[in-house]
Amino acid sequence: MQIYLVQHGKSRPKDQDPDQSLSPEGEKEVRRIAETAGDYRVPVQGILHSGKKRAEQTARIMSGTLNPAISIEAAQGLGPLDDVQAWKDKLEELNHFMLVGHLPFMQRLASLLVNGDQDNQVIKFQNGGIICLEKEQGWHIKWTLMPSID
Template identity: 30%
Template sequence: MELYLMQHGQAVAKEEDPEQPLSREGVEAIKASAAAIRRMGLHFDVIIASPKRRSRQTAALVAEAVNYPYSDIVETELVKPMTAPGETLKFLQQYLGEGAVLIAGHLPSLGEIASSLLSDGSKVHLHFENGGLCHLSVPNLPTYEAQLRWSLTAAQLAMLAK
């Protein structure tokens, strides 16, 4: 499986809106990242989002850019911010036969998922930021033998989008 991990776009403050949807800047950044994803020729067999609004919005913007049906986005509690990586990886096992899977998720869970896939016990620290995209090749689940293919920041994706 080719696993893509994307942190949701910048959200509004909880005090402004308790649901914390994407901010105007967050929407624009995700649109730029999504345009880069399209330009790179990436496609996804499965797109997964958490039930949090900013995650669903991020997944929807990427889905729109790559012509993935919005109604097919899988929403699950198992990619929420504090979900244990083992639970998420167990959930992902059902998608092993799929070619490319995108998770539009949150920190710290995205970093924990990547670390669990790349190392047997020691902590691997990968930099994630709003709208960035990390690509891992995952031969099996559970595994500690995933390969980090690349990781791009939102600014790098925006440059690719042009």
Template identity: 40%
Template sequence: MHLYLAQHGLAVPEDVDPERPLSPKGRTDIERLAARLDRAGIVVERMLHSGKTRAAQTAEILAGPLRAGAVPQARGGLRPNDPVEALASEIADWSADTLIVGHLPFVGRLASHLLVADANQSLLAFQPGSLACLERDADGHWRLAWMLRPELLTEVSR
């Protein structure tokens, strides 16, 4: 099983818009990420997001290449400071490749909990528009397969 953990794209500041939708840069970063995932042929069976505007917009952009137009689902328990232990226990029973779009510190804490059973370890350098792929082996142990950050997805001119 693969679990994809994404931090939403860069959002506008709260004083500009209290709903904090994606900024133009945030939208571009996520569109580039979606294009890269599409080229890699990655498909997920389920997409979950926190329900916050920036996470919902990120999930909707990623839904095209990853789910062939299926609608991402808002889910409780994915907000920035929510505890990760209950979701981690639930994930242990999942078999479908899943994408979770959330926030810091939540996605980083969830990754750390799954990888080393300590949510307080800071293992992955998430930033807006990042995505990490964790894979679970036959024994139920998680490992980091790969991670992409926006600076790796910029177009290279030659």
């Protein structure tokens, strides 16, 4: 079983855009990562996003390249400060789904799954990057695609 965790692409500052849409740089990076994932034929079945504009835009870009069998949709509980514990059991039904959201939520979810402690960071996310988590006997990080290697 695999899931793909994505932090939305870089967004415009709130004082310039109250909805914090993706910035041109953010759009470009998300497209590049989506195309790379497409080249690798990442098998995304569906995409869920937080409902915030920058996450929805990121999800749409990913969907346009990865062509999930199930269309993208907003999901409750993927906000920046939402409870990650609530998603632990939900993931059992979401094989090959992509979740697009925000920090600290994505970072805390990855940490909870991999080491059982949402506050003990296991990986550093980047805007627009993908982290693939795989569950065999337990969860582990299988691979990542990041916009930068800095």
